[in-house]
Every structure is written in structure tokens, then in C-alpha cells.
Amino acid sequence: EEGTEAPAEPRPAAGTPPPEVQQEEEDEDEDFQFLRCEGCGQDSAQPRLLSCLHTLCPGCLSDTKQCPLCQAAAGAPAMDNLLFSNLRSRLQVWRQIRSSGGPGCSRCKGEAALVWCSDCEEFFCAKCFEEHQWWHKKKAHRIRKVEELRAGSARQFLEDTKTSCSLFCSSESHPEESRVCSIYCPRCERALCCPCALLDTGHSPFRDLRAESRRRQDELRSLRRDLRRLHGAFEAALARLRSEAARREEQRERLRECVRTSAERLEQLVRREAEELRALLEARPERDRSALTEELRGAEGALLRLEAAERLVERLGRYGGEQELMDMQPFV
Ligand SMILES: [Zn+2]
Ligand SMILES: [Zn+2]
Ligand SMILES: [Zn+2]
Ligand SMILES: [Zn+2]
Ligand SMILES: [Zn+2]
Ligand SMILES: [Zn+2]
Helix, strand or coil: CCCCCCCCCCCCCCCCCCHHHHCCCCCCCCCCHHHCCCCCCCCCCCCEECCCCCEECHHHHCCCCECCCCCCECCCCCEECHHHHHHHHHHHHHHHHHCCCCCECCCCCCCECCEEECCCCEEECHHHHHHHHHHCCCCCCCEEEHHHHHHCCHHHHHHHCCCCCCCECCCCCCCCCCCECCEEECCCCEEECHHHHHHCHHHCCCEEHHHHHHHHHHHHHHHHHHHHHHHHHHHHHHHHHHHHHHHHHHHHHHHHHHHHHHHHHHHHHHHHHHHHHHHHHHHHHHHHHHHHHHHHHHHHHHHHHHHHHHHHHHHHHHHCCHHHHHHHCCCC
């Protein structure tokens, strides 16, 4: 599908929009990578537009319950992304224009093309162009020289060819004749040819198709402004949410740190207490032992004193005179 001009670029990773989508519209070098499936990055002839406005190829659309990119639940059924599929085919025309050999005539297939007719959507060589002019002399087809187109940009070409397709009336009243629409019926929400609009009074009041188209363009412009504003507001809200989340995380981290330090302090306290208790426990028998020794020593002393008293009393009784008895007996 790639023309020779298309650079062999790596495909964008699934889920990430190609950077071109974020670029400003003013960018002339847009390479239309956004036409690729936003899921797998593959070129697709039938891009489908989801209700979340993501565009996916039919292969990536297997999960009909939600969008694989933004996880939005599928609302309305997906529709053909006509804009992308038409752009894609016009881009292929552009690649033919820019191809090294240049495009060939769409009619005779032999000669190199000289002009491009936007209305026929065909290339013509000089000879076939003469015939084209003879056949369509009453209708003014928009003709561009291939040489001029080649010198321009892809963007310019696509913008110039965007109005080339005329809407044809889809009414059943004239099945074999295709008539170009010029009327818009707001009630049926579709375009009609002039006779259809005039013959059926049910369509009035109708509008001019051009005016309706302009109205929709205006609506798109104001929608774009609204979206930009909304985007800004949403980004600000998201930033606030993120900083709030970061703040809470920081708070939680602080709390965790606090718990950790107090747990450590408590642990140290308990350990110290335990050591003191253990020291106390080890000190206790020592004290008991010394008390016993003291008691023992006391008892031994008492025994010695008793013996001494016995001896003294016996000797006092045996050897003591009146003088000694009178002086010492109360003391003993
Ligand atoms: Zn895909
Ligand atoms: Zn989506
Ligand atoms: Zn030809
Ligand atoms: Zn033509
Ligand atoms: Zn009609
Ligand atoms: Zn109507």
C-alpha cells in the first residue's frame, strides 16, 4: 500500500496515538500516519469509528464491549470512518502523483498522465483529456495539471479535493437517474435533490444544502473551541488529582516513617527493660547468698558469744568474790 515517497517508519506502539495526531493542523509535513489503526498501527481499508471516537481496524475491534485504547464501554455501534477511508484513497492518488514515474493515464493506461480530474477522479493523458473535454463540455469539471500537483504538498492536494464528491439523492422515486442534491431536509436529516424536496410537502421547511454544510462547519469550529477549553480544564483537574495523590502518598510515607521510628524506640525500650530484668534476676541469688552468709555469720557469732557467756558465768560463779559479783553480775 505504501508509495515510494512514504518513509519506512516504525509503527507506533499499540495504545499510543501517533505523534502526528497531537501536532498542530498547520504542520505541512503531516505524513498521515493517523490514518492507520490506532490499536495495531496497521493500514486498514475499513477503519471503524467507535463511540469514544477512537478509530480501529476490524481486527482490533474483536472486543465489542469496550474500547481497547481508552476502556470506554461501547455505546453506539461503531460506524465506518468515512473521512479516514476517503482520505486514504485520496492519499493513494497523491502517492501516484508523487511516484518517481508519475501517474499513468487512467483511460488508455499507456500514456503518462497530464491532468487530474477531481470530478471523474481519474488521470488523463493529452489525447484522453481531449475526449474528456468533448464529453463533459457542458459540465465544468475541475481539472488540475499533474505537474502543478506534484509541486504542491499532500495537504494542499487533499484540501483541494475534499469537495470533489457530489452528494447524490438516494430517494426511491428516481432509481435509474442519479440527481445531485442541493436541498437538506432537517426532519429526515438527509440531503435531497431539488425535485424530490419540492414534490413531497412533508420535507418542508427545507434548507439549502450549502447553507446546512456551512452551518455544520461552524458547529465543528465551535465544537473544536469547546473541546480545547474542555481539554485545558480537564488537564488542570487531572494535574490537581495527581498532585493530591502524590501528597497523600507522601503523607502515608511520613506516617509509615513515624510508625517505624516509634516501633524502633519501643523495641529499644523493651530490650533495655528486659536487660534490666535479667540483670535483676541474676543479681538476686547473689544477694540471697550474701544475706544467708550474713545470717550464718551472725549465728556463729551468737554461738561464740553464748560459749563465752557460759564460760564467763561458770568462772564468775567459780572464782568470783563478792566484789566481782556485785560489780559484774548486772552487766552479765
Ligand atoms: Zn488494528
Ligand atoms: Zn476509545
Ligand atoms: Zn490516455
Ligand atoms: Zn472529469
Ligand atoms: Zn431525488
Ligand atoms: Zn424530509
